[in-house]
Amino acid sequence: MCLECCNQSCLINNCTLDWIEKISSKKNTPHYPKNQFIFFEGSLVMGAYFIKRGQVKIISSNINGKEQTVRLAKEGHMLGHTAFGLEKYSIGAVTLSESEICFVDNRTLQEAFLENPKFTIEVMRFYSRELRKSEIRTKCLAMMNNEEKVILGLLYIAETSNDQNSNQTKIYLSRQEIAQIIGTNSEQVSRVISNLRKDKLLDTEDRTIVLHDLEALKATLSHYCIAIEY
Amino acid sequence: MCLECCNQSCLINNCTLDWIEKISSKKNTPHYPKNQFIFFEGSLVMGAYFIKRGQVKIISSNINGKEQTVRLAKEGHMLGHTAFGLEKYSIGAVTLSESEICFVDNRTLQEAFLENPKFTIEVMRFYSRELRKSEIRTKCLAMMNNEEKVILGLLYIAETSNDQNSNQTKIYLSRQEIAQIIGTNSEQVSRVISNLRKDKLLDTEDRTIVLHDLEALKATLSHYCIAIEY
DNA sequence: CGTGCTTTTGAATAGTATCAAGGCCGGTGG
DNA sequence: CCACCGGCCTTGATACTATTCAAAAGCACG
Known part of the structure; x- marks a missing residue:
């Protein structure tokens, strides 16, 4: 249940109470061991993932199988989101520690965005911060x-x-x-x-x-x- | 006037008609020559920029003045956005061609987000796409x-x-x-x-x-x- | 027509990737 | 219990790539 969730930093908390309950009833929260794939590069996009606990790497590979980690994520972060509107994930995600990660399907998420402006704004800000971090990283790795x-x-x-x-x-x-x-x-x-x-x-x-x-x-x-x- | 704007890809078009008019009345659209700073690294955040026409580079420098271009943007793209909630821009922006760029102040933007879910969602998707692009770029530059x-x-x-x-x-x-x-x-x-x-x-x-x-x-x-x- | 900036190319240098070998540790099976 | 195996870590030697330095040519501008 989201309302009883220990994770204060979860973006879902920006929804109204009844929407938190609604999302809560639709989501599921599997328990991932370490080094477990959450989703693969090239798999279909069914929804988004919210990290309740644990550390995750987002990876992208070339055709020879050489793998690059493009981002790290922890509790409170969203995953899979970058694929909205596309059919498939262009990246993959793997747990770096034992983790709990909530999954919300696309339809529920879309309705929540339309009816919870505060939620949508905070998700937008999350992307915004991650983009800035990614760009600073680009600079650092280049120089x-x-x-x-x-x-x-x-x-x-x-x-x-x-x-x-x-x-x-x-x-x-x-x-x-x-x-x-x-x-x-x-x-x-x-x-x-x-x-x-x-x-x-x-x-x-x-x-x-x-x-x-x-x-x-x-x-x-x-x-x-x-x-x-x- | 936004309603008469030739740029179909502008994110502001996702607002309701009266909000488009409201933003239109508050914004200004300076004409930038080539190689002109739009905002500097370290300057205060007053709002966001929407590119109507032209090409822009987003840059970040180290202490020795060495400059890295972390992103390119064209018509329809948003700038300065990644600084919401921060006091200052951690990056700068410079025109690569003669350009027209609309500026909307923070307060107007914030109100628009709260009252135009479709607008907010599209801005969120824009960030999402840019993040994915930035991450693919990270991979490419690394490998x-x-x-x-x-x-x-x-x-x-x-x-x-x-x-x-x-x-x-x-x-x-x-x-x-x-x-x-x-x-x-x-x-x-x-x-x-x-x-x-x-x-x-x-x-x-x-x-x-x-x-x-x-x-x-x-x-x-x-x-x-x-x-x-x- | 000279001055300053960008481009191009070569040569020397520095930095990084690759290859190889040995050590350490944990797990497995005799 | 101990020997063996495989994975990861460490370090050195080598090859390769990229950076730096330098010089000359081309172009823009006054």
């Missing part, structure tokens, strides 16, 4: 060298991670997964992480990366004037 | 080599160009401007264009680039499964 890109990637992962409880952030993604976020390969990521560890900008515990000073990492990217308000 | 990026850039410029009347598209941007769109430098662009001319994939007339076979150019990028429906 940065490998070391800077890795730092950018780590900060991005940290910001879209859910466990920001303590003063240290742990990253459980593989070197390969990080490489796909910033557009390089696992060897380069490994090299840069080794250097950053020597410079005491991060620690590693086995394969886990531990960020203990986000501000110091951000400072290394300050030349790019990144607006950091995700 | 392509320089030659492919230049071809991608030329196709992007052609698609956001207004004079698609004949079977050949002319591009008047400098090598430097093209380089900033794809994240390289003018020398590389020059080299690639020389090679493409030898391969008969394009022609040049003085500094102008002439594309006479868009399909052949697109075919060279087919490995990337680009959804080409801008």
Whole structure:
């Protein structure tokens, strides 16, 4: 039930009470394990997904199967939405952690948009923010060298991670997964992480990366004037 | 007057008739020459811009003044929008051709959104499409080599160009401007264009680039499964 | 006709991707 | 329990690509 949902950041909360109930009765909320596809590139568009809990990567591949992560999403984010009006998703989505994700079909969503202006406006603002973030990312990936890109990637992962409880952030993604976020390969990521560890900008515990000073990492990217308000 | 506007693709047309008139009475439509700033990075957000005619680049710079073009826009597109809720624009916009661009202040826009669901939905869809395009671009710029990026850039410029009347598209941007769109430098662009001319994939007339076979150019990028429906 | 800007091309350099080998760790099966 | 296997990580050597530097030519402009 949406009305009892723990996730305050869910966009559906911008609907009227009776619409929240209506959506609640139509949606379903499967439980996804880690590394599970939510939808595939090329599959049919049936509706939109709202992340209740967990971290998700949005991916796009070339014909050789090489995969690029184009966006990360966490609780409160919407997925699949970018495909409205098209027949098929041009991108795919995969869970990075164990997740709960609500699915709402196109028809219900369309009616909700027409009758809940506040909801529609907030969804619009969500896209607007994501577009701005995507554009800043375009700039960074175009102008940065490998070391800077890795730092950018780590900060991005940290910001879209859910466990920001303590003063240290742990990253459980593989070197390969990080490489796909910033557009390089696992060897380069490994090299840069080794250097950053020597410079005491991060620690590693086995394969886990531990960020203990986000501000110091951000400072290394300050030349790019990144607006950091995700 | 919006009601008499020649631009059928303008998003404002999704409002009710009286709202179109209301917006019409509040907006202004300055005439911009080529290479004119519409708004600067860091300036205050007063409203949104609707392109009536012309081509515009959205740019973002680093602290050294190096400039990256993160998006191209043409008639029917919205600008400045991505800054709602923020105090300042994190990006800037510059005309690439002589243009007419309508400005609507934040307050009027906000009221229009609340009372014109169809308008809001279409603006949302516009963002949604732009986000998808930006993400595909992220993938391409991450995976392509320089030659492919230049071809991608030329196709992007052609698609956001207004004079698609004949079977050949002319591009008047400098090598430097093209380089900033794809994240390289003018020398590389020059080299690639020389090679493409030898391969008969394009022609040049003085500094102008002439594309006479868009399909052949697109075919060279087919490995990337680009959804080409801008 | 000179000046300044863009384009083009070559050469040197720097940076990144690729290839290869070894180490570490967890899981599996004898 | 231990040996083996496969996956991921790390590091070095090498090849390749892209950037930078430099110079000359072309064009626009006063």
